[in-house]
Amino acid sequence: MSERFYADGRRYDRLFPGGEQAIAFYRAEADRQGGSVLELGSGTGHKLVPIASDGHPCTGLELSPEMLAEARRKADDRGVEVTWVQGDMRSFDLGRTYDLVMIAANSLLHLHEAADVVACFRTVRRHLAPGGRLVLDVFNPSVEVLARADGVRRRRDALSFADPDRGILHVDVAETYDAAAQVTRGTWSFSTDAEADVVVAPLGMRSIFPQELPLLLSLGGLRLVERYGDWSRAPFTGESPLQLCICEAD
Template sequence: MSTQFYADAATYDRLFPGSEQAVAFYRAEARRQGGRVLELGCGTGSKLIPIASDGRPCTGLDLSADMLAAAARKADARGVQVRWVQGDMRGFDLGRTFDLVVIAANSLLHLLTAEDLVGCLRSVRRHLAPGGRLVLDVFNPSVRALALADGVRRRRDALSFVDPDRGLVHVDVADTYDAATQVTRGTWYFSTESEADVVVAPLEIRCVFPQELPLLLTLAGLRLVERFGDWSRAPLTADAPLQLCVCAAD
């Protein structure tokens, strides 16, 4: 788990401002399911707070206390009630079931081993109400992109953001891909115009390939109901950016 990378909630929100399409998709899924919603790896609540604003009873679980504190402030500012829980998605017991469980924005991929992935999915299975659904999104791995992870530090211009105190922040990333474990291990460097490497943070993230994901779900007592390749619900193809999955109890 790359806890250091997520220690600063404000920087995270500037680095990953979120997708309006993703929020709209998950709000639509919550409307379709009805009832209670749980998000694992909820971060600062960018998806869960809009769902809660629609009147859904919502719970957000995250490992980072800083992320949860930021989420609580954002929810309070919008006048929205959400139950925030600090916990580990690899294994949890919230004492209730949910009609919709969400694992968004590659959060599942912070679990680096098959054992951790199945443990998380089994916990989800135990928390699903009858007729409940798990909806998750993970990136669709590109072998061409993984081959470029050669450990060389490179500027990621698309990730640059403005910090109100530091000004423009540039992001460099150096990463390598371990095919045996399917894990990309990287170091992220944040620099301003006047100071290099203000923050240096490691990040590890796993790949889950399209033929692997249904097997992991089966081991956890879940099954794939629908799978899309983008937020418009287009079919999953080789070049699709996402694996957007709707799952049910087996």
């Protein structure tokens, strides 16, 4: 599966730096909703630690122990308190409810089966306080992009980053798209100029199409109340890069 891809929290943050617009959006949603926040697939705490620093009681649930370790380090460095829990977003019981539940940065797309997505939504529903909201973002699938997933290994120059131990790490990706499963399966290879494939990690991501998402939410006891197309809250269209969704209990 994708465990090796998430086996180094600091490498992950160097691979995907920035994200200030997404952080600002989720901080604003936490402020608008008020109260407690739960993030599923909380990763290295990239969004949750800033939200906790705003004074919200926060809990992060993450499957990868390595990502959790990096999240704990970040929270400790900033002097903020976050409850970190290792767990699976499909099935968990934290014994309480939350005013805001977040599933950010395409984390939902690690669930490849529709039944797993619905199970996640049902579990979210059980953890929503009265008036609580689920906010999530997933990419808006592009048929053109999916058609280019032909299994050919290609260099992603924009993803190159500096590693303190190895120098510049280059990133090559080879992907295929399984249309029946709606899953893109990739192999990510990290190399230096002196050494090829110092890390090779598989990564599979599901596509959830725009008409499909409200149905999956409904099966999980939730309903879509707002959907934006980018972090500026532009209206969602077929050309939007994101499906940025605000959901409530049905």
